[in-house]
Amino acid sequence: MENEVFTPLLKKFTRSPLVTWVRTFGPLAEENGTSLEEYMTLVDGVFLNEVMLQISHVVGGRETLEQSRCSHLLRRWGNNVQTL
Numbered sequence: 001m002e003n004e005v006f007t008p009l010l011k012k013f014t015r016s017p018l019v020t021w022v023r024t025f026g027p028l029a030e031e032n033g034t035s036l037e038e039y040m041t042l043v044d045g046v047f048l049n050e051v052m053l054q055i056s057h058v059v060g061g062r063e064t065l066e067q068s069r070c071s072h073l074l075r076r077w078g079n080n081v082q083t084l
Contacts, residue, residue: 007035010035010036010039011035013035013039014028014035014038014039022042022047022048022051025047025050025051025054026047026050028041028047
């Protein structure tokens with residue numbers, strides 16, 4: 001029963017746009033790897049860490065717009081907490 005539900009969901013996930021984009025950084029499994037092997041590679045986190053390092057390298061250490069927004073929101077949140 002689990003495989004009847006899990007396997008189609010796993011295949012759908014590994015074919016999603018985000019996973020497809022992550023694959024542009026390298027293979028998630030051996031040439032004939034299964035969806036489960038690809039999923040396990042993502043869950044392990046090592047591959048995703050390598051992707052993040054590549055992205056960080058492209059940015060060149062500069063603060064991205066998203067990081068800037070997060071920093072701003074955290075500062076505002078901190079100020080609000082202090083005033084309580």
